[in-house]
Amino acid sequence: MKTVEIEDKNFLTKEDMFLGGKTRKLVLSMPKKDSITEMFLEKVVSGYKSCGIYLQNKLPLDNKVLRSLSALDPDARQHSSFLKALKTLGGIIPARLTEEEEDCIEAEIHRFQADDCLPQETERVDSWWGIIKKSGQYPALSKVAIAACTIFHGPMVESSFNTMGDIMDPKSSNMAVETYNSIQTVKYFIKSRETTATKLYRRDDFLYSPIDRQLTRNIMKSSCTYRERLKKRNHDEMERINKLQVKNTSELDSKKKAKLTLQAEAEKDLQAHVKQQAKQ
Incomplete structure (x- = not known):
């Protein structure tokens, strides 16, 4: 193209x-x-x-990553460029292969291309590669393929900007990037279940129904993590101030007030002197 x-x-x-x-x-x-x-x-x-x-x-038609990702399609095995694309994909996707898997992945790719007993294709590529992984026939290759399937793509990219637009406002300008990531992860998790937070954690009787202990532990852990991060940030800020030898803001404010007071007294004395000269 x-x-x-x-x-x-x-x-x-x-x-x-x-x-x-x-x-x-x-x-x-x-x-x-x-x-x-x-x-x-x-x-x-x-x-x-x-x-x-x-x-x-x-369009990034000559992008090496995108061209290699096309090899994940089960029908791609019928094309002559399949081997080259899949080998390239194995070299650029960080799938954390062991030394043994790195040695045998090329042989798996050649064996995979000639395999006539692969499972029937499914609607989703990641589901199909999940079946391949469960079979255990191509452990290294399936690990690379599933890692490639986790790349963030699709129309959800645009919706993520809309989600961040709902969260970001002047009051949340100091929110950490990790917090945004956490909110995004929770929203995607709930959306994948095709439900809402109120439905997911709904209790029939809010007084007597048992609470979700895992949810409680997660909330408490999140609060502790936030407080530790805030404490560390304040500590780092104080170290930075001490390193730069910046004086306390209260001292600066008192000096500023003293300067304004001296200016006011000087202007008062000047006006009195002008009036005295006018009388003479």
Whole structure:
């Protein structure tokens, strides 16, 4: 796609290119050599050409990671570039392979390509590779594939910005990045269950129903972690102030007040002197 020549000879004819149902009916109802229709079709062709050139320059079609990720598709085994793509993927995805797995992953890839007894394809690629991992036939390869499937992608990227927009405001400007990550993780967990927080932790009787002990422990641990982090941050700030030998703010405020007082007294003396000179 990166090397396709976007020229008129590679385009569909004006009669076959996509125009939309209503537009096509309108074009067909016009005379064949109508000047307005011909001008419109020329602009459509020019628009398709400009769009194609823009997409070639804008889209990461030659990105090594994205091209290698295409090898995760079960149907990719039928293509000649499968071996190269999957080997490249094994070298760039941090799957934490052991030395033994690094030695045998290349052999697994070749054996995997020729395997005719693989399970039936599923709707989701990550689920299919999960089945491969459970089989135990390709431990190193499946570990790399599942690590690649965990890459953050899809329309959820845009929704994450909307989620952060709901959280961020002038009052939360000092919120740590770790807190944002934690909120995002919780929201994705609840959304994957197709439920809400109130439904997930609902108690039929809020007085007598047993509480979720794990949730209570997590809340207490989160509070302790936050207090320790806040204490460490204050300690680091005090060390930084002491290192820079910055004086206490209260001392600075008192000096500022003394300076203003002296200025006021000087102005008062000046006015009295001016009045005395005027009387003389």
